[in-house]
Amino acid sequence: MKPIFTFLMLMILSNQSFAQNQNPEYDKELADSLGADQYGMKAYILVILKTGPAKIEDKEKVSELFRGHMENINKLADENKLIVAGPMVKNDNSYRGIFILNVKTKEEAARLVELDPAVKEGLLAVDFYEWYGSAALPVYLETAKKITKENP
Template sequence: MIMKYFFALAILCCLSFTAIAQSQNPNYNKALADSLGADDYGMKQYVLAILKTGSNTTTDKDKLNQYFRGHMENIGKLVKEGKLVVAGPLGKNDKNYRGIFILNAKTVEEARKMVETDPAVQAKVFDVELYPWYGSAALPVYLDTHSIISKENP
């Protein structure tokens, strides 16, 4: 009988702790959360793309400039379409990683179609590794702020 009492008490303590740990956010904005595709934790599924040095080793500067110009134009297009929420180069490293994208995609297959529109990827200047990534659903709205703090466009 005493064991049943302690077991019941332990369950009540755990339930009480869980209720405290999962309290409601008083600042919750349902309309904004829904518009961003947020789950109950304010998170959503994305795909992380790691761009790395590809097999194309051309040294033709005109060709490389063409690929990189197309790469930057493609980044701009994907941002305007709401498909690319983070992009940036990486510093020198021993893995030949060149940059990252966080793509507003639910699946790796969907993200693969997005990165295949990049001329530098098509030309094999970059190879791409894709991984599912779970992050804040608010990532896309930081771009609005970035557009008013950047003095120059690439």
Template sequence: MKHLSFSLILFFCASLSFAQHKNFDKKLADSLSADKYGMRPYVIVMLKTGPNKIEDKQKMASLMRGHLDNIGKLAKEGKLSVAGPFFDKNNRDYRGMFIFNVKTTEEADALVKSDPAVAAGVFSYESFKWYGSAALPMYLRYHDKISQENP
């Protein structure tokens, strides 16, 4: 009886794993550059407090407006999948994070350097290769439908 119960559980689990692939959409997977696991490489960039502190409030406001505009531009171009600030200070001076839809840290570094706040030294950064769901960029399609205002 124990063997029969174990066999039924094993069969059930195996059938669930096969069912997960039932909805596989090859066209969508290919359009997102997904591998056989539905994953792909990205580059995560951690923005950190930079070496320069800008005291002029108008200059700082202009740099931050440029920072936000650059984020929007890179997202529209499909280069940036995720961006956002951290709520709290931390012991590594991390201020925010980008997930770039690129394969190399060199590509991501070039994109980060197009940010006026990075160029002015308000932010510095660290880049890391990362492996995540190929569907990640799709969430941006829905963001505009749920946000009432732009920053």
């Protein structure tokens, strides 16, 4: 009797745990369009922007380079290559900001980031990392545009 009871309990528990893992709101078409895996995730390239080696004293030149930096950010976002971008608060590592790029390789990411005038001139240096995150990140930009009152 005890082996049958144990077997039945294992069957019930395994069915419950399987049912708990299935998402009733799963949208296969949306998941496929975003490149999601079975966990709703995908690979991206994380870019850490750091203070670069260049020391440019001309404030107008620095301002021009950072305008170009912002233009490049907007261009990459419009092309759906840039998913997340933002500055970091002052820190001991000289980290200035991050990008999360919707590309498959570090080499492709490097080609895109090398177009940034602040990177080209050495005001910013970059490190690249493979990163695994929610495949839904690209759709957050639609909402971000609706809540941004002023563009920097």
